[in-house]
Amino acid sequence: MASSIQQESSSFGKKAVISTLFIATFICLPLYISVKEVNQSKIGFSTVSLIKHLEVPENEDVMKRFAAYGYDLNEIMLGKADVPNLFLKELPDELVTIKDADMRKELFISALLPPILKVNEFIVYERNKLLKIIKKIELNGEASTNDLYWLRRKMIRYRMDEFDINELYKRMNIIPPSLALTQAAIETGWGTSRFAQDANALYGQWVWNDEKGLVPLERETGETHSVRKFKNLISAVEGYALNLNTHPAYEDFRNERSKFPSPKKIRVNEDLLFTLLYYSERGFEYIDDLNSIMRLNNLRSFDTAKLEKTALQELILDQAP
Numbered sequence: 001m002a003s004s005i006q007q008e009s010s011s012f013g014k015k016a017v018i019s020t021l022f023i024a025t026f027i028c029l030p031l032y033i034s035v036k037e038v039n040q041s042k043i044g045f046s047t048v049s050l051i052k053h054l055e056v057p058e059n060e061d062v063m064k065r066f067a068a069y070g071y072d073l074n075e076i077m078l079g080k081a082d083v084p085n086l087f088l089k090e091l092p093d094e095l096v097t098i099k100d101a102d103m104r105k106e107l108f109i110s111a112l113l114p115p116i117l118k119v120n121e122f123i124v125y126e127r128n129k130l131l132k133i134i135k136k137i138e139l140n141g142e143a144s145t146n147d148l149y150w151l152r153r154k155m156i157r158y159r160m161d162e163f164d165i166n167e168l169y170k171r172m173n174i175i176p177p178s179l180a181l182t183q184a185a186i187e188t189g190w191g192t193s194r195f196a197q198d199a200n201a202l203y204g205q206w207v208w209n210d211e212k213g214l215v216p217l218e219r220e221t222g223e224t225h226s227v228r229k230f231k232n233l234i235s236a237v238e239g240y241a242l243n244l245n246t247h248p249a250y251e252d253f254r255n256e257r258s259k260f261p262s263p264k265k266i267r268v269n270e271d272l273l274f275t276l277l278y279y280s281e282r283g284f285e286y287i288d289d290l291n292s293i294m295r296l297n298n299l300r301s302f303d304t305a306k307l308e309k310t311a312l313q314e315l316i317l318d319q320a321p
Contacts, residue, residue, distance in 0.1 A: 095191040115234035199229040
């Protein structure tokens, strides 16, 4: 981890500075933070709140609508075009009825690539903000009250019990698009599963509250889990990214990812895939499937894709607290 941070910034400062920040953040400012957290909770900000979804009339061909906006996967794979900011609220119904496997895959990738890139875009924005705070600490030996509050909120979001900037920096990182696409393809059968179609459940995350999930038809007596429902596709991607970036089971994934010097240079190699051995009960077979699906469908070519700057729907990052 240390080596990757050194390439974007110098040393984070002495231990005394960190100790001072810890005291200031968790002891001296509890009342201030509590009041601001209450106010912030009323706002309820997330990347999802800034997205406007593309409305596609029922029975309209989604691929034709995409084509009308110049959405061309082949050009994107070749690096000759950017991805339009076109966000569907849910997966197209025709994924279930399309008989041509290649057409189904193209539609599935086209539907998921924009939300995956948008979630990553916001993670990079916050990661850059974190790096600026780190540099200010190096230069001045302290951080502003607003910076301390922001750090506190992000450590809560990334499920950290202790003040640790290094750990936050490691967790606040992108999920390679090829990995996000492949895991969703496996989990949903390229968008055809009941969970994907009825609940926007792309990654099979569980909840133990049937009101927040979709009950598996094959759930055995005595079991209480459901598959978590999401309001839209981008919220499902956001939940998936947060899961990989926080759950203890994926610490090895985060450690391996941190060996890459920057988000832009992350590549899904065998070492990174192997860290997801326990993502599925299928173990090594699951890793083999990830690798083969990425290779056969050339999904790694999307790892360098980016959203259009002059977009139909633009995420206004300056509004993000």
